[in-house]
Amino acid sequence: MNIDSIISDLIFIKPEIAIAATLVLIVLVDLISPKSKTALPYISLLGIAIAGVFVVQQFGTAEFAFKTSLSSGMFAADDFGSFFKIIVLLASVFVIFFSISSSEIKSVNDHLGEYYTLMFGMILGMFFMVSASDLVLIFISIELLSLSSYVLAGFVKNTVRSSEASLKYVIYGGVSSGIMLFGISLIYGLTGTTNLYEINSIIQIQSFPHITFLIATLFITVGLGFKISAAPFHFWTPDVYEGAPLPITAYLSVASKAAGFAVLIRFIKITFINSIDHHGNWELLNIIDWRSIIVLLSILSMTLGNFTALWQDNLKRMLAYSSIAQAGYMLLGIAVLSDQGLTATMIYFIVYLFMNLGAFFVVMLIANEIGSEDIEDYKGLGKTMPFLGVTLAFFLLSLAGIPPTAGFIGKVVLFIALVDANMIAVAVIALLNTVVSLYYYVRVLKNLYLVQVDEEKPVIKLSFANGFVIILLAAPILIFGVYFTPIVNFAKNSINILGF
Amino acid sequence: MLTEFGKVFAFILTAVMFVLIAVFAAKLIRPARPTKEKLTTYECGENPEGSPWVKFNIRFYVVALIFLIFDVEVVMLIPWALVYQDSGMLGFLVGAIFLILLGLGMAYEWRKGDLEWARPKITPLVLTKTEPPEEKQEKELNLGE
Numbered sequence: 001m002n003i004d005s006i007i008s009d010l011i012f013i014k015p016e017i018a019i020a021a022t023l024v025l026i027v028l029v030d031l032i033s034p035k036s037k038t039a040l041p042y043i044s045l046l047g048i049a050i051a052g053v054f055v056v057q058q059f060g061t062a063e064f065a066f067k068t069s070l071s072s073g074m075f076a077a078d079d080f081g082s083f084f085k086i087i088v089l090l091a092s093v094f095v096i097f098f099s100i101s102s103s104e105i106k107s108v109n110d111h112l113g114e115y116y117t118l119m120f121g122m123i124l125g126m127f128f129m130v131s132a133s134d135l136v137l138i139f140i141s142i143e144l145l146s147l148s149s150y151v152l153a154g155f156v157k158n159t160v161r162s163s164e165a166s167l168k169y170v171i172y173g174g175v176s177s178g179i180m181l182f183g184i185s186l187i188y189g190l191t192g193t194t195n196l197y198e199i200n201s202i203i204q205i206q207s208f209p210h211i212t213f214l215i216a217t218l219f220i221t222v223g224l225g226f227k228i229s230a231a232p233f234h235f236w237t238p239d240v241y242e243g244a245p246l247p248i249t250a251y252l253s254v255a256s257k258a259a260g261f262a263v264l265i266r267f268i269k270i271t272f273i274n275s276i277d278h279h280g281n282w283e284l285l286n287i288i289d290w291r292s293i294i295v296l297l298s299i300l301s302m303t304l305g306n307f308t309a310l311w312q313d314n315l316k317r318m319l320a321y322s323s324i325a326q327a328g329y330m331l332l333g334i335a336v337l338s339d340q341g342l343t344a345t346m347i348y349f350i351v352y353l354f355m356n357l358g359a360f361f362v363v364m365l366i367a368n369e370i371g372s373e374d375i376e377d378y379k380g381l382g383k384t385m386p387f388l389g390v391t392l393a394f395f396l397l398s399l400a401g402i403p404p405t406a407g408f409i410g411k412v413v414l415f416i417a418l419v420d421a422n423m424i425a426v427a428v429i430a431l432l433n434t435v436v437s438l439y440y441y442v443r444v445l446k447n448l449y450l451v452q453v454d455e456e457k458p459v460i461k462l463s464f465a466n467g468f469v470i471i472l473l474a475a476p477i478l479i480f481g482v483y484f485t486p487i488v489n490f491a492k493n494s495i496n497i498l499g500f
Numbered sequence: 501m502l503t504e505f506g507k508v509f510a511f512i513l514t515a516v517m518f519v520l521i522a523v524f525a526a527k528l529i530r531p532a533r534p535t536k537e538k539l540t541t542y543e544c545g546e547n548p549e550g551s552p553w554v555k556f557n558i559r560f561y562v563v564a565l566i567f568l569i570f571d572v573e574v575v576m577l578i579p580w581a582l583v584y585q586d587s588g589m590l591g592f593l594v595g596a597i598f599l600i601l602l603g604l605g606m607a608y609e610w611r612k613g614d615l616e617w618a619r620p621k622i623t624p625l626v627l628t629k630t631e632p633p634e635e636k637q638e639k640e641l642n643l644g645e
Contacts, residue, residue: 003587003590003594004590007587007590024601027604
C-alpha cells in the first residue's frame with residue numbers, strides 16, 4: 001500500500017471528505033466570527049447536503065478502497081454502506097432542525113461551534129463505521145463516534161442529570177470498548193490479520209480452538225451490542241437518554257444505533273459466511289451458532305425493554321426503554337440470517353428513523369414549554385395543543401405498530417421473514433411483546449386526551465418551521481404505511497454487501 | 501526456533517532485565533552511608549519547602565496536551581520527510597494538510613484563550629437539578645446538595 005494508491009482511492013470516500021471538510025469549516029467560522037452563531041446550523045446543513053449528493057452518486061459502486069491485498073481492503077464502498085449513510089444523514093438533518101429550536105441547546109449558545117463540530121465528528125465516525133471492513137478501522141471509527149457522543153451527552157453543563165449522563169456513558173463506553181478491543185486482539189492472535197475478508201478465508205480452511213474463538217467473537221459482540229443498546233448491554237441507555245439534551249438523545253437512538261447495526265451485520269456476514277444459496281439464505285460456517293446468540297439477545301432486549309417501559313413515569317426514559325425494545329425487533333431480522341431478513345431490518349430502520357425522531361421532537365417541543373417530561377404533566381394537554389397531541393399520538397401508535405402507520409408495515413415485513421424461516425416461536429414472542437408495548441404507548445394518549453383536569457394548562461404556540469418539520473416527519477409514516485413499495489424496493493436494492 | 505512474537509518477547513525481556521540487573525548490581529557495589537542531608541529532596545541546594553503534593557493550576561494540563569500533540573506531530577513528520585519526494589506534489593500536499601489541521605487546532609486553543617495564563621474572568625459553574633426554562637434562575641442548587 002503506497003501513498004499513490006491511497007491518494008487514488010480517495011475518490012471512494014468523497015462523502016467522508018465532505019463531512020471532514022465541513023467539520024473544519026465550522027471550526028474556522030467559529031474562530032473567525034465567534035459572535036455570530038446563527039450561520040452554523042445552515043453551514044452544517046449545506047455540508048450534509050453535499051455529502052448526501054456524494055452518497056447518492058456512490059450507489060452502485062462496489063469497490064475496495066485502501067486495499068491490503070487483491071481481494072480485501074480497509075474500506076468497502078458498497079450499496080449497503082450507502083444505505084446506512086443515507087439513514088445517518090437524514091437523522092442528522094432532522095437533529096440539526098431540533099437543535100435550532102431546543103431550549104437546552106440555546107442555554108449553551110456560547111459553545112454552539114463545538115456542538116456542531118462534535119456532531120460532525122459523530123457523523124464522520126458513523127460513516128467510516130458503516131463501510132469499514134477491517135477490525136482496526138471499525139474500532140477507531142467506533143471510538144470517534146463514542147468520544148464525540150460522550151461530550152455531547154453532557155453538553156448542557158449546568159444541569160446535574162446531563163453531567164451524570166455523560167459520566168455514566170464514558171464509564172460504560174470505556175469498559176465495553178476495552179472488552180471489544182480485547183476480542184479483536186484475540187482474533188488477531190489466532191488468525192494473524194484484522195481484515196474481515198482475510199479472517200473469513202482463513203477460518204474456512206483452518207480450525208481454531210473453539211472456545212477461544214467463541215470468546216473473542218462474543219467480546220466483539222459486547223462492543224457492538226453496547227452501541228445498539230441491546231440487552232444485556234443496555235444499562236447505560238435509560239440514564240444517558242434521560243440526561244442528555246433531547247436532540248442528542250434522538251440522535252443517539254437513531255443514527256448511532258443504525259451505525260452499530262451496520263457494523264454488526266457486516267461483521268457477521270463477511271466473517272462467518274460459507275455460502276449463500278439462490279433463495280438468499282446465508283450458510284454460516286459451523287463455528288459459532290449466530291442464530292441462537294442473536295435470538296437470545298433479541299428476546300432479552302424486547303422483553304426487558306417493553307416490561308421495564310411499563311413502569312416509567314418520565315417520557316424520555318420510557319422512549320429509551322422503547323428504543324431498547326425496538327432494537328430487539330430489528331435484531332430479529334438479522335437472526336433470520338438471510339437476505340429477506342436483512343431487507344426487513346433495513347425497512348424497519350427507515351420507518352424507525354421517522355417515528356422515533358418524531359416522537360422525540362414532539363416531546364422536546366412540549367418540554368421547551370412546560371419544562372418537564374413527566375407523563376403526569378401531560379394530562380389534558382391534548383386539548384390545549386391539538387396539533388402536537390395528534391402528532392405525538394400518531395408517532396407513538398406507529399412505534400407500537402398500529403395500521404395504517406408505517407410502523408405496522410415494518411413489523412409485518414419482519415414477522416413474514418421470521419415465519420418464512422420457520423422461526424414461529426420467536427415470532428409469537430415478538431407479537432406478544434408488541435401487545436405489551438401497546439399499553440405504555442397508549443398510557444400517554446390517555447393522559448393527553450381522556451383525563452379531566454381543572455387547572456389551567458399552558459397553550460403551546462407552535463412556530464411555522466417546527467410545524468413543518470413535524471409534517472416532514474409524519475408524512476412519510478402515513479405515506480409508507482399505505483404505499484410501501486418504494487421503501488421495500490429501496491431496501492431490496494441496497495442489501496449488496498461487497499464480495500457477494 | 502523462535503516465532504515472530506518470540507523475538508519480540510526476547511527483546512522485551514532483555515529490556516526489562518537490563519534495568520533490573522543494573523539497579524541490583526549498583527545496590528550491591530555502591531557504599532551506603534545515608535545522612536539526613538543526603539536523604540532530603542533535591543531542590544537546587546535549598547531546603548525543601550512543604551510537600552510537593554499540592555494542587556496546581558489545571559492550565560498545566562492544557563499545556564501538556566498541546567505539547568503531546570506537537571510531539572506526535574514530529575514523530576509523524578520524520579517518516580513523511582524521508583519519502584514525500586517520491587510522490588512529488590501529492591506527497592507534499594498530504595503532509596501540508598496534516599500540518600494545516602494541526603495548526604487549526606493550535607489556532608483554536610489560541611482564539612479560545614487557553615494559551616493565556618491569566619484568564620480575565622472565570623464564571624463558576626452553577627448546577628441545576630432540572631431545567632424548566634423560566635425558573636432556571638430561582639432553582640439554582642450547589643453540587644453539595
